[in-house]
Amino acid sequence: xxxxxxxxxxxxxxxxxxxxxxxxxxxxxxxxxxxxxxxxxxxxxxxxxxxxxxxxxxxxxxxxxxxxxxxxxxxxxxxxxxxxxxxxxxxxxxxxxxxxxxxxxxxxxxxxxxxxxxxxxxxxxxxxxxxxxxxxxxxxxxxxxxxxxxxxxxxxxxxxxxxxxxxxxxxxxxxxxxxxxxxxxxxxxxxxxxxxxxxxxxxxxxxxxxxxxxxxxxxxxxxxxxxxxxxxxxxxxxxxxxxxxxxxxxxxxxxxxxxxxxxxxxxxxxxxxxxxxxxxxxxxxxxxxxxxxxxxxxxxxxxxxxxxxxxxxxxxxxxxxxxxxxxxxxxxxxxxxxxxxxxxxxxxxxxxxxxxxxxxxxxxxxxxxxxxxxxxxxxxxxxxxxxxxxxxxxxxxxxxxxxxxxxxxxxxxxxxxxxxxxxxxxxxxxxxxxxx
DNA sequence: TCTGGGGTCCTAGGACCC
DNA sequence: TCTGGGGTCCTAGGACCC
Numbered sequence: 001x002x003x004x005x006x007x008x009x010x011x012x013x014x015x016x017x018x019x020x021x022x023x024x025x026x027x028x029x030x031x032x033x034x035x036x037x038x039x040x041x042x043x044x045x046x047x048x049x050x051x052x053x054x055x056x057x058x059x060x061x062x063x064x065x066x067x068x069x070x071x072x073x074x075x076x077x078x079x080x081x082x083x084x085x086x087x088x089x090x091x092x093x094x095x096x097x098x099x100x101x102x103x104x105x106x107x108x109x110x111x112x113x114x115x116x117x118x119x120x121x122x123x124x125x126x127x128x129x130x131x132x133x134x135x136x137x138x139x140x141x142x143x144x145x146x147x148x149x150x151x152x153x154x155x156x157x158x159x160x161x162x163x164x165x166x167x168x169x170x171x172x173x174x175x176x177x178x179x180x181x182x183x184x185x186x187x188x189x190x191x192x193x194x195x196x197x198x199x200x201x202x203x204x205x206x207x208x209x210x211x212x213x214x215x216x217x218x219x220x221x222x223x224x225x226x227x228x229x230x231x232x233x234x235x236x237x238x239x240x241x242x243x244x245x246x247x248x249x250x251x252x253x254x255x256x257x258x259x260x261x262x263x264x265x266x267x268x269x270x271x272x273x274x275x276x277x278x279x280x281x282x283x284x285x286x287x288x289x290x291x292x293x294x295x296x297x298x299x300x301x302x303x304x305x306x307x308x309x310x311x312x313x314x315x316x317x318x319x320x321x322x323x324x325x326x327x328x329x330x331x332x333x334x335x336x337x338x339x340x341x342x343x344x345x346x347x348x349x350x351x352x353x354x355x356x357x358x359x360x361x362x363x364x365x366x367x368x369x370x371x372x373x374x375x376x377x378x379x380x381x382x383x384x385x386x387x388x389x390x391x392x393x394x395x396x397x398x399x400x401x402x403x404x405x406x407x408x409x410x411x412x413x414x415x416x417x418x419x420x421x422x423x424x425x426x427x428x429x430x431x432x433x434x435x436x
Numbered sequence: 437t438c439t440g441g442g443g444t445c446c447t448a449g450g451a452c453c454c
Numbered sequence: 455t456c457t458g459g460g461g462t463c464c465t466a467g468g469a470c471c472c
Contacts, residue, residue, distance in 0.1 A: 257441085
């Protein structure tokens with residue numbers, strides 16, 4: 001039996017805003033000399049993260065390797081991604097949107113939803129005019145452009161903002177829904193991925209309109225909740241609310257890193273894992289959260305994943321307390337005959353630090369001491385950079401980073417290198433021994 | 437988009453309890 | 455001891471998003 005969904009009884013006016021080639025546009029806004037030129041970000045990854053419209057016009061698209069870019073567009077300006085700057089643009093963009101309505105959902109770094117329902121009166125004009133004012137304000141204050149869509153639901157607003165890019169402004173009123181949905185392949189609908197698209201196509205549903213028109217019985221009987229919701233949204237019945245509160249709460253925190261070439265060196269791989277754990281813990285502590293479970297996973301050369309979840313005896317965000325679990329997980333998952341290309345950890349079952357219930361067996365004094373140690377570590381990292389202090393177990397990854405390219409150290413050589421007394425000095429690595 | 441890094445939510449099935 | 459009905463909690467895994 002499927003539970004009924006909450007459908008807004010009132011027709012809503014939902015706006016979706018999507019910045020145009022966001023990262024590249026930010027760069028052009030900061031560096032006016034780049035305006036009109038093909039700009040690409042993603043230098044650090046070796047593939048295109050974002051391409052300006054000038055670059056897109058030359059055939060550059062996301063995910064293309066930079067060596068490919070140099071062939072098709074030799075005069076492209078290739079820059080490393082500067083997330084801090086983009087985040088600032090993002091904050092200001094949302095702030096501008098917030099001047100028009102308090103109901104703003106920051107969906108991602110370059111996208112937002114806003115509920116405009118009822119605002120026509122206070123703005124003395126139609127929704128299209130409000131949307132246009134938002135666009136103009138963002139352009140004049142930030143020097144970047146955004147595409148905007150307005151319709152009856154979030155899914156339709158997404159369709160609208162995508163309909164005309166860049167600088168588009170598209171309104172989809174209820175009576176015109178079918179016109180817009182007709183040309184949209186089903187897999188382009190927000191929330192419908194390749195798997196579900198393939199399933200729907202078996203029933204003759206190939207476009208967004210086919211899906212919207214699908215029989216209610218079919219939708220109820222054959223599809224799960226997320227798709228029943230999308231079906232209503234496509235028909236102009238709003239079920240997804242615009243969620244205001246900003247990101248301060250997490251269900252899980254994960255950190256993963258890929259390395260090349262793939263490795264089977266246990267010490268090296270464990271060090272990677274350990275560094276991921278430290279980074280995840282830093283983030284958890286920043287939000288004053290502690291994890292109840294730890295997931296350890298390894299990705300093999302052929303992209304298969306293996307992993308395991310470990311329930312912690314006591315929720316924590318302190319690596320020193322989690323290393324035992326990490327080792328255990330690693331021991332279960334790691335196979336010496338496999339080549340690995342990525343490691344990762346997930347902290348899940350997050351709860352506010354304050355709510356942790358310690359049992360009689362937990363040594364209160366020790367925990368108190370540990371929390372003070374990490375307070376110091378966190379403040380040192382803040383002052384001297386993220387890697388000022390870290391656990392010895394994470395070291396082989398740092399050595400690797402320093403030596404990559406210069407000496408072509410294999411992971412095995414690096415772990416040997418580590419044993420040399422003066423290795424640390426030679427590499428200029430700061431290190432702190434902590435006894436807990 | 438043949439493959440980067442970080443997330444969310446849903447479902448099915450098993451364990452366990454009354 | 456067997457049988458049946460029903461609930462809850464947990465976990466693994468799938469699907470999708472930017």
